[in-house]
Amino acid sequence: MRAALLYGPEDLRVEHVPDPEPSQGIIVEVEAATTCGTDVKMWRHGHRALPPYPCAFGHETAGVRTDTGERVLVSDSVACGTCVPCRAGRSQICRDPTWVLGGFAERIAAPEAALHSIPHGLPAEAAAMAEPLAAAVHAVDRASDARDVGIVGGGPMGLMLTALLRAQGRSVELADPHPERRAQAAELGAATATQLRPHDLVFEAVGRPETWRGAAAAATPGGVVVVVGGCPRGSE
Incomplete structure (x- = not known):
């Protein structure tokens, strides 16, 4: 089968590799595999979830x-079920997950626990986005119930946050330097800008030190900042 293998930073190659075996898990014929910001970070800098190069x-x-x-x-992972966060019901921050990588291939082997039924009628490319959407839902659920919301970043996460917040009837302003992203946010009902005005609740959806600082600066006194985008270790 064909699969994309990561040989090192910015070195992704499509090659012919052996098919996965049933002994490795449940075999899934891939219909869709989407790309998110984490994939870009893995491609550029590596990631703790990646096995030694070359890897799926x-x-x-x-x-x-x-x-x-x-x-x-x-x-993308299966929680261990035994660490402190898992025992506390917070499996999303499991300390020892089993990572399930290799979606950029014709077939993938995965543990039974990693598989979830897709509702009838939902396209595969939409179902594949469940992981980032779940992160956006979790972020909104953990935030305050402020009605005046700002979002830094109009990429996929920022747009999903916009859609969720607008569905709740909240007022949203999204800031992004790219006109096409601002246009997409406007279609979802958000006001747009290149720089946020002050807001009671601010989501950071980029993952850069400067946007973390910008999100904090845009929060009103006593406001809440929810950081969705992750920065590399050692960032200031």
Whole structure:
């Protein structure tokens, strides 16, 4: 089968590799594998989830189980179930997860626990985006109920946050330097700008030190800042 293998920073190659074996997990024929900011960071700088190079790549995956024919989402990890966060019901920050990578391939082997049924009628490319959407839902759920919201960054995460917040009837202003991203946010009902005015609740959806600082600066006194984009270790 064909698969994209990461050989090192910015060195991604499509090659012919052996098919995964049933002994490695449930075999899934990949219908869609989407790319997010984390993939770009992995491609550029590596990541703790990656095994030694060359390695399988891609972590937002949907497809069809070869054993049952069921359409499934392939989760990017399976929690250990035994660490302190897992025992406290916070498996999303498991300290020892089993990573499930390799979505940029024709087939992938995954643990049964990583597979989730796709509702009838949902396109595979939409199902594959469940992981970042879940992160956006979690961020909104943890935030304050302020009605006046600012978002720094109009990429996929910023736009998903916009859609969720607008669905709740909140007022949203999204700041991004790219006109096409501002236009997409406007279609979702947000006001747009290149720099945020002060807001009671601010989401940072870029993942750079300067945008972290910008989000904090845009929060009103006593406001809440929710950092969704991650920065590399050692960032100031």
